[in-house]
Amino acid sequence: MFYTNFNHSLCEIIFMRLRTIMSLAICTFGIAAGAYCAGSCNQADQQIFGHNARFNETWRTCGENASGHASATVHCIRESYPNLSLECGNCFGSFTSCAAHHCWSQCMVDSASVECKQCGLSNCGPGWEQCSGSHVGLISG
Numbered sequence: 030m031f032y033t034n035f036n037h038s039l040c041e042i043i044f045m046r047l048r049t050i051m052s053l054a055i056c057t058f059g060i061a062a063g064a065y066c067a068g069s070c071n072q073a074d075q076q077i078f079g080h081n082a083r084f085n086e087t088w089r090t091c092g093e094n095a096s097g098h099a100s101a102t103v104h105c106i107r108e109s110y111p112n113l114s115l116e117c118g119n120c121f122g123s124f125t126s127c128a129a130h131h132c133w134s135q136c137m138v139d140s141a142s143v144e145c146k147q148c149g150l151s152n153c154g155p156g157w158e159q160c161s162g163s164h165v166g167l168i169s170g
Contacts, residue, residue: 068162070117077113078121079167084110088121089140097129098122120160127153 070078078084091105099122107118128136132148139145146169154165 069114069120070161070163071114073112074114074117074161075163075167077110078117079163085168088125092125092128093140095125097125099126102126117161120157123160124149124153124157127156 078088087109088102088106091109092102095101095105099119102125103115103118103122106121107113107115128145128149131152132145135142135148136145150165150169154169157163157168158165
């Protein structure tokens with residue numbers, strides 16, 4: 030039976046999750062070194078997130094609401110910043126997932142705390158820099 034009444038948003042979320050998983054595998058295992066991960070954020074993306082406290086707050090809130098899940102974080106961020114490229118957004122989703130894994134105890138009570146930010150930057154900043162092609166200083170403000 031052909032199912033014609035499906036939820037497009039659900040399909041988009043599933044597609045984004047698959048794409049995020051594949052991009053993480055590519056970056057992590059070097060399947061296509063640099064093809065997707067290095068420099069995924071272009072100048073237009075950098076103007077959206079660079080030294081932007083409002084963007085950082087949206088990212089933090091989205092990450093919390095998504096419980097650290099990369100694809101849901103990306104989807105949420107791009108609802109507020111639709112001009113942020115999906116490729117660049119995936120770098121923020123990957124950072125969020127990394128921080129949820131490595132910094133749970135530092136971020137559980139207050140994801141805006143100095144301890145949480147330091148843990149995220151030290152554990153996940155290098156991966157974000159590789160993915161985005163940008164310096165972590167753009168997001169640490």
